[in-house]
Amino acid sequence: MTAVSVGRRRRPVSASRREARRFHLFVSPWVIGFVFFSGGPILASVVLSFTKWNLLRPPEWIGFENYRKMLADAEFWDAVGNTFYYGLGSVALGVTFTLFLAMLLNQPLRFQGLFRTVMYMPSVVSGVATALLWLNILHPDYGLINKLLAMAGITGPGWLGSPEWAMPALILMSVWGAGNTIIIYLAGLQGIPKSLYEAAEIDGAGWWRRFWSVTVPMMSPVIFFNVVTGFIASIQAYTLILIMTEGGPANSTMVLGLYIYRHAFVYFDMGYAAALSWAMFVIVIAVTFIQFRLARRWVHYEFK
């Protein structure tokens, strides 16, 4: 009798234990990946940032020296400045320009699908091939942009060869590849109830007024999402810059990601590169935090 009741009590326990065992088995690929390729390296990076290590000689513990060096490193601060220049430029232009395009695409017009496809395409193919295309397009003598400017009677700048114009050129290129924000905006626009626009219209609101009083507040969570993810993406978008300018001319496009790359894989200064990567982390967190703080003032959430 007792044996039966014990057995009965045990059965659910062993069933849940079996389920837990299966959970651990199924989740194991991620656990191994976490230990070796994300969590483990993250901890290792903290330790590394306190060392001096060129991979040839054994690592040397130097405490906060890398961080002290960073704060006094003028090139580092230039890189931070360039990162913000690129980030603010590409986000500000990308987020406004694409909202406007998405609103156009949301009209009941013919060939809508075709327009959408064309605008989304550049963001899919973005890579070395399109970087080379833009190297050509931005060429001061043989490029498309300066040819078009010349037709309008304007002598175009040296673009990637000029310290003043290299960054604007890269920002321009980033807007070309911002098609995915259009898609996200479109999904948001389709969620705005038509009745709001009709009510505004009955009140005599013109399209400008409807834009500010209906579209912007209703879209503010989506705009906010695009601003936050856009800025994070801009910080990590240095691969194209590496191919196109390698940070030049005169370090005018040396963004933080590229600066980390250079210290790690050109100078093999692993400890300093690790410290720099933590500076990038601090910037990402700080900017995101500030954006969430500011969001309280302008992002409007509908609670249903």
Place this chain on the structure above:
Amino acid sequence: MLLETARPAATPSRALTAAQAERVRRIRRTGAYLLLVIATAVFVLPFLWMITTSLKSDAENLAFPPEFLPSSFHVENYARGWSGSLPFNTFLINSVLITALSMLGNLVSCVLPAYAFARLRARAAGVMFALMLATMMIPREITLVPKYIMFANLGWVDTYLPLVVPEFFGVALYIFLLRQFFTTIPQELIDAARIDGASELRILWRVMLPLSKPAIASIMLFSFVGNWNQYLESVIYLRTTDKFTIPLGLAMFSGQYATQYNQMMAVALITLMPILILFFIAQKTFIKGVTLTGIAGR
């Protein structure tokens, strides 16, 4: 809405006759088309330029000012660029191999943990899930250096192992997406399969996966585009030209023949073909994936 069709206003002072309203509507519609066509031209012009440049003769290639159209179509640029001094056939094979292996790795190693997080209970599940979300917020630059040191110590530099092996151990974003999708599948289906005595793997294979095709298609597309375009890690780990992938080959081409734009654009266009074809076939899946996640396979 920006260009909402004009309707008769309620107040008499603003009332329009039907004819006037029709005219306003037509003007607005034409304006919308005009703006759309201009915007589309801005997006498409670089591609057209790429095509026309790829067909120019060597003389026209460096003509100043450049012409929009070549005087005759030099299709041979494609063959010259592709089978010139750089072994693009080898690069293509390498890229296909790495991309295919990475996609397979992503599929297996993301589906299993996603199923576990969505449907299996264990005490550690909550902590693990939180840890996984936390890693998504850490920039990859932080792990770049320690991973390089680890792979260098393993002697994996100048092999495909650093590019492919990690792909077999889960991608946090993909696991998260699949897990979200899996949680929407009715529990009754799984319970029914369990009562029939199906194993977890069988439930996953026969119940979950067939119902999760859109989510799986999305992550596979992102995985394909991400791996096909992958540059940074390839440039860090691969040293021998024979092992290079397409993106490295393209960068090398531009390094060696900086102003051979006609051949450069021809080769670049060839390498874009797989992605463009896939994009046109699977456009809906791409767009659904982007609205689902807010990313575009970087």
